[in-house]
Structure formats: C-alpha cells, structure tokens
Amino acid sequence: MSRMKQFDFSPALTAVRQQIGDVCPSWALILGSGWSVVLERFASTHIVPYADIPGLGQAGVQGHAGELHVVEINGRLGLVFAGRRHLYEGIGFGPIATPVYIAKSLGAETLLLTNAAGGIRPGLAPGDLMLLDDHINMMGQSPLTGEHDAFWGPRFPDQSTVYDPALRQTLASVAERAGHPLDHGVYLATSGPSYETPAEIRAYATMGADAVGMSTVPEAILGNAAGMRVAGISCITNVAAGVADKALAHDEVLQVTEQAKPRMGDVLAVICRHLSEPPPA
Secondary structure, eight states: OOOOOTTOOOHHHHHHHHHHSSOOOOOOEEEEGGGGGGGGOOOOEEEEEEGGGGOOOOOOOTTTOOOEEEEEEEEEEEEEESOOOGGGOOOOOOHHHHHHHHHHHOOOOOOEEEEEEEEEEEOOOOOOEEEEEEEEEEEESOOSSSSOOOOOOSSOOOOOOSSSSSHHHHHHHHHHHHHHHEEEEEEEOOOSSSSHHHHHHHHHHTTTTEEESSSSSSHHHHHHHHOOOOEEEEEEEEETTTBBOOOOOOOHHHHOOOOOOHHHHHHHHHHHHHSSSOOOO
C-alpha cells in the first residue's frame, strides 16, 4: 500500500527529539546518491542512524548512508538527511515522507532536495548540476493519496510553483557567484526500479522533461503542500536510454557522482551557508 492513510509519524518524531534535544532548524536537506560529500564540509552536532528512527528504517540503496545529521552553521541549525527511501523498495510513501514530517515539525521552513538523474535534454552531460524549475510526476500516484491529514495543508494543494521561484533565483545566484553556475530544467520521476526504455524517453522529452529519476517528487509535493519553501538540484549522472548507444547501470551513476563530488560538495556547502545566514534585521 503506497498511501499514508494509516502511517503514524509520531514515533519517528519522538525518537529524533530524544536523540537531538529541543532544536529548531531553519532548513532541511535530503541527500540523494553521491551528495553526502557535503557532510565533509561541516561538523555534525548530532548523528542519528535511520535504523533508530521508527518508520524510516535503513536506506536500501547503495550510495545512501542512512543517517540524520544536525549541523550548525553561522549559529543556525540545519537538518541533513543523508540518504532517502524510495517507492520502488515497496515500503509505501510513509518512510519517504518521514524526513519531511520531521523537518516541518521541528520548525524548518526551507526544504532542499537533491538526486542523481539521467539527462534527456541534449547538452546535459554527466557531471552537470541542474536546478529544478518544475517536475512531472510519472510515478502513477501521489503521496497525498488517502485520508486527508491537515498537517500536509489543504486537501487539493496548488502546485503552480512547487519549487519556490525566489529561492531558485537566489540559489542560482549564490552558486554562480561561487563559480559553479547551474543548469535549469524539468525533472520527471518514475517509480522505478527499472530504467526507462528509449521509447519512454522519447515520450518524456516530448512532454518537456529535461532529466529523469526515481525520487524527489514525493518529498517536493509534500513539502510544498505543507507550506515549506522547496528547491531541488539534480546531478546528471548519465544520458538516458536511447540518447546514447550504451546500456544503463547503477555503477555508472555511482562512478559519475564520485567524479562530480568536489563540485557537488562545493555547491551544497555554499548554499547551506547562505540558508544559514541570519535573517535581515
């Protein structure tokens, strides 16, 4: 069952509060494959294994550490979820939604999502970083399916600007000033775990997708519905099926993210420092 109708988030929140105390983070970051390199840039005040968070559980994909880190930058706190759960694990949306629920409940107002993705649009090359302007949900279902929970906002949330325009503009400027200009594009999510066929990629390109992956969209839908400012960044790890004449493999994803790690870490570090700047007086 993919819906969250009977999923109880309270044990997870209680467990995290017991581990990290009474903290109020200003932002939260969910890391996809390869993005955990940013943790080398900051010291963590607390580390909570996912296995110790009820309902979340250990990440089941190589390249996802499965730890919640609390980091302090410029005197402000942020939550870094090193790794995520995926719908193709057969776990439903509950564990996928848990980090968003925890972040929102602890007071985080900004949610930054990262992932590894296949490039569809010509010109996107492995190692490029793409700021998400919008998404297309091809998972065939929504994490909001089921009995309505007011925590996630209105029953029929608007999705005109899931990825906050002002936040996108700011993050693009911050990255460019640091010498790491970002591409922009539309991310399409499938349920996975199989890669897409060449025919599917041609269809997705016609729909307006620039990159494709198997995550991020559920968290973006939930964060936006709950009133958080949402942004997302993809690391292009391969060209999608049919765009290049070779088979796709997860090992290639890990290899490219390994090569791109210095830039990924630099971009995220600069963004996290910006998100931790004191608010204007």
